Amino acid sequence: MKLSPISETRIVNICWFLGGFVIGLSAMYVSIWFGPGLFAYALLIHRWFVSIKCPQCEKPVGWNPIRICGVTLLEWWTPWVPKKCRKCGTDLSLKKA
Numbered sequence: 001m002k003l004s005p006i007s008e009t010r011i012v013n014i015c016w017f018l019g020g021f022v023i024g025l026s027a028m029y030v031s032i033w034f035g036p037g038l039f040a041y042a043l044l045i046h047r048w049f050v051s052i053k054c055p056q057c058e059k060p061v062g063w064n065p066i067r068i069c070g071v072t073l074l075e076w077w078t079p080w081v082p083k084k085c086r087k088c089g090t091d092l093s094l095k096k097a
């Protein structure tokens with residue numbers, strides 16, 4: 001299945017919210033051992049997210065500068081993806097070739 005980086009990020013976010021919610025509730029009501037499971041799940045989701053890259057320049061699409069009032073504070077993983085690649089300007093809403 002070929003997806004655009006933006007669609008794939010959307011799916012990662014949905015999986016994270018649904019899965020995190022279910023495992024979080026399980027940790028509270030079923031067994032405390034779901035706690036480490038939630039941590040492992042977070043790592044898994046992060047690995048998936050990090051693997052989503054710009055089809056042109058291979059820059060991870062979730063790695064973006066955080067700007068406030070035009071000043072770049074830092075670069076960090078963001079749960080959103082810009083419409084265009086920050087590095088090469090490729091339209092990230094297009095499907096992978």
Ligand SMILES: [Zn+2]
Pocket residue numbers: 054055056057058059085086087088089090
């Ligand atoms: Zn790029």
